[in-house]
Amino acid sequence: MIDRIPSGFHPFVIPFLVGMAFVLLYCFGAMIRVLYELSWQDRKKFFLSLLNPKILLKDIKDIFLNCLIHVPLWKRNKLFGYMHSSIAFGWFMIILLGHIEVLLFVPGRINLFYYPIFFNYFVAEDDVTLRGSLLFFLMDFFLLLIMSGIAIAIFRRIKNHVFGVKRMARPTFLNLVGLYSLWAIFPLRWLAESFTAHISGGSFMTIPANWLFRQFLGNELNMLPTWWAYSIALCVFMCVLPFTRYMHIPAEMLLIPMRNAGLKVRSSRKGFARVEFFSCPNCGVCIDACPMTVDNGNVKDCTVYLTRQLRRNNEERIQEISDKCLLCGKCEALCQVGVEGPGLRILERARRDYTVPFLYPAGDKKVESRKVLYFAGCMTHLTPAIGRSVEAIMKKAGIDFTWLDEQGGLCCGRPMFTAGRIAEAKAIVANMEKLILESGCDTLLVSCPICYKMFREQYNLPGVEIVNYIPFINNLINTGRIKVEKSDICYVYHDPCELGRGCGMYEEPRKLLGRSAGIAEAGHNREESICCGGSLGSLSLDFSQRENMTKAALNDLYTSNADAIATACPLCQATFARYADRPVKDIAEIVNNQIL
Amino acid sequence: MIDFGFTLSKSSTVDLNKIDHSRYDQLVKLVPTARMCMNCGSCGATCTVSEYKGMSVRKVLYGIQRGEDVKAMLSSCMLCGKCTMVCPRGINTRNLILNLCKLYD
Ligand code: SF4
Numbered sequence: 019m020i021d022r023i024p025s026g027f028h029p030f031v032i033p034f035l036v037g038m039a040f041v042l043l044y045c046f047g048a049m050i051r052v053l054y055e056l057s058w059q060d061r062k063k064f065f066l067s068l069l070n071p072k073i074l075l076k077d078i079k080d081i082f083l084n085c086l087i088h089v090p091l092w093k094r095n096k097l098f099g100y101m102h103s104s105i106a107f108g109w110f111m112i113i114l115l116g117h118i119e120v121l122l123f124v125p126g127r128i129n130l131f132y133y134p135i136f137f138n139y140f141v142a143e144d145d146v147t148l149r150g151s152l153l154f155f156l157m158d159f160f161l162l163l164i165m166s167g168i169a170i171a172i173f174r175r176i177k178n179h180v181f182g183v184k185r186m187a188r189p190t191f192l193n194l195v196g197l198y199s200l201w202a203i204f205p206l207r208w209l210a211e212s213f214t215a216h217i218s219g220g221s222f223m224t225i226p227a228n229w230l231f232r233q234f235l236g237n238e239l240n241m242l243p244t245w246w247a248y249s250i251a252l253c254v255f256m257c258v259l260p261f262t263r264y265m266h267i268p269a270e271m272l273l274i275p276m277r278n279a280g281l282k283v284r285s286s287r288k289g290f291a292r293v294e295f296f297s298c299p300n301c302g303v304c305i306d307a308c309p310m311t312v313d314n315g316n317v318k319d320c321t322v323y324l325t326r327q328l329r330r331n332n333e334e335r336i337q338e339i340s341d342k343c344l345l346c347g348k349c350e351a352l353c354q355v356g357v358e359g360p361g362l363r364i365l366e367r368a369r370r371d372y373t374v375p376f377l378y379p380a381g382d383k384k385v386e387s388r389k390v391l392y393f394a395g396c397m398t399h400l401t402p403a404i405g406r407s408v409e410a411i412m413k414k415a416g417i418d419f420t421w422l423d424e425q426g427g428l429c430c431g432r433p434m435f436t437a438g439r440i441a442e443a444k445a446i447v448a449n450m451e452k453l454i455l456e457s458g459c460d461t462l463l464v465s466c467p468i469c470y471k472m473f474r475e476q477y478n479l480p481g482v483e484i485v486n487y488i489p490f491i492n493n494l495i496n497t498g499r500i501k502v503e504k505s506d507i508c509y510v511y512h513d514p515c516e517l518g519r520g521c522g523m524y525e526e527p528r529k530l531l532g533r534s535a536g537i538a539e540a541g542h543n544r545e546e547s548i549c550c551g552g553s554l555g556s557l558s559l560d561f562s563q564r565e566n567m568t569k570a571a572l573n574d575l576y577t578s579n580a581d582a583i584a585t586a587c588p589l590c591q592a593t594f595a596r597y598a599d600r601p602v603k604d605i606a607e608i609v610n611n612q613i614l
Numbered sequence: 615m616i617d618f619g620f621t622l623s624k625s626s627t628v629d630l631n632k633i634d635h636s637r638y639d640q641l642v643k644l645v646p647t648a649r650m651c652m653n654c655g656s657c658g659a660t661c662t663v664s665e666y667k668g669m670s671v672r673k674v675l676y677g678i679q680r681g682e683d684v685k686a687m688l689s690s691c692m693l694c695g696k697c698t699m700v701c702p703r704g705i706n707t708r709n710l711i712l713n714l715c716k717l718y719d
Pocket residue numbers: 297298299300301302303304305321322325349352353354355356357
């Protein structure tokens with residue numbers, strides 16, 4: 019390989035250089051801004067994590083697996099994963115191989131930034147070049163890989179349903195510009211390299227094309243215009259990148275080390291949150307996942323639109339989107355970059371000002387002292403059978419307990435918390451903590467998953483074990499304190515959002531239910547379970563707007579053909595019971611009926 | 615005046631012409647379902663706080679329509695959402711309370 023152009027320069031590299039300079043400066047500025055927005059503790063944590071070889075290694079591994087190979091996408095959808103990883107990984111390899119080529123053949127040019135990108139234009143094959151060498155082959159191979167990915171992407175735009183992803187977020191004008199320029203880059207590169215291949219050499223993609231073009235097009239005349247076009251396509255793509263979803267490429271590379279450093283979102287607009295919402299590639303997975311989008315309603319209130327509006331600072335829409343969400347957590351569970359849809363919304367709600375303060379309504383209560391304190395939670399007042407069943411089970415097992423609800427325990431504070439009134443929720447928590455600690459109990463038994471999540475995450479109760487009733491009852495059976503017999507009724511189990519995605523408890527309820535009845539699975543279960551629609555998470559959804567969501571969740575449960583529905587959340591039970599055509603029971607009720 | 619050992623109680627007449635309706639009107643704009651209340655009282659009956667502070671969405675709603683001060687009731691609500699669950703008219707009572715908490719100055 020020898021240098022063909024003595025100056026090592028041609029004006030067509032200018033557009034590329036302009037685009038590259040712009041995008042680098044922009045990303046650098048954005049990174050400084052984000053770092054500045056972090057609290058100093060977080061900043062310190064982040065920088066220290068970069069010095070820790072173990073975390074650094076994990077950062078590199080995660081960036082490689084997530085940004086280049088797109089492992090989470092592969093797990094969800096093979097074709098989708100192939101499409102993204104072929105483009106990302108292929109592009110990365112082409113850049114890497116380009117640098118290797120420069121280093122090997124024209125090491126003097128390595129300080130020229132654009133050389134690896136336009137290598138084939140600047141060099142000519144000579145006697146010592148191995149014809150069809152491995153490098154050339156690899157270059158063409160990765161180009162083919164990328165073009166196959168792009169072909170799939172184009173096909174997907176035309177025929178969406180092939181992918182099983184039904185709905186995509188509507189692209190904005192700039193996003194379309196970005197998309198089309200991205201699609202153009204690689205075919206143009208292939209053409210440019212093909213037209214140059216009789217000089218620079220090539221491999222299985224470019225040499226035959228060069229031969230073919232020679233038959234009817236000629237190569238010399240077309241060479242420069244295509245190199246120009248390639249450079250301009252790169253320039254356009256890089257210039258619009260910061261204003262399009264492609265910003266996710268640099269943002270994710272910052273998000274991963276920040277997440278590995280243990281940073282948390284503390285504000286919905288600044289610092290870590292900013293990196294998070296810029297990391298959303300608008301894949302649209304959260305649209306199909308969201309229970310609110312049944313019958314194509316509320317599509318614009320999904321998390322993908324939250325990230326978009328947060329980027330635009332569209333206050334009105336941000337408020338609307340934040341208030342509507344059920345906080346069921348499914349979008350977060352399925353999101354490949356881990357955008358915290360519910361968490362960001364709670365923080366957004368926390369920005370509102372309330373002029374009427376909250377004053378804890380009951381302050382001077384005392385709870386009698388027992389080993390086990392049972393909190394059924396306020397929602398259970400509407401489904402008293404759950405509380406009574408838990409009570410009956412404990413009596414049969416001979417457990418000494420008392421009710422917290424009847425003695426001044428009002429509410430766990432979770433509804434206040436999800437409404438974004440964090441300080442007010444903390445006031446409830448403080449009062450409840452005092453009540454519980456003063457009772458001297460050693461176990462706090464909770465049967466509502468909404469409360470359970472709150473107790474686990476927001477309460478500080480030294481010396482008190484917080485247990486959900488499901489593992490508690492399982493344990494009673496394990497230790498032989500109660501015995502259950504299996505009934506012939508078959509139940510389909512609905513994973514309540516707060517217990518499943520919220521607390522990660524999926525198998526214990528199935529085990530307990532399986533001990534006392536037949537068990538079937540819903541169409542969507544475990545972390546893909548569909549919210550009942552009754553969630554207190556939503557502030558603005560009216561009763562009538564929730565009906566379709568509940569019915570859709572029920573239809574998904576009906577696909578199992580079970581005789582009845584079992585759940586482990588009072589709110590789910592109350593919500594489902596409204597429209598269900600078969601009985602809806604809490605696991606505690608089922609177990610209690612089957613005790614020998 | 616001679617002290618007879620008792621007083622006349624304050625008149626409980628509500629003069630609707632003298633009442634400032636702006637807050638109620640604002641509320642109805644923000645939470646349209648607020649107009650649908652039929653005063654059944656289910657909300658108050660199910661409310662955990664009613665036992666302590668007399669909270670009831672029904673009372674809040676007619677209170678603001680009569681120009682009464684309902685702030686004490688509002689500040690006791692824990693947003694637990696039981697009233698929403700039982701309301702036969704499907705009123706989004708939690709949203710109603712949250713919005714009212716913003717409307718006072
Ligand atoms: S929030 Fe997550 S799931 Fe939704 S579009 Fe963005 S990346 Fe995809």
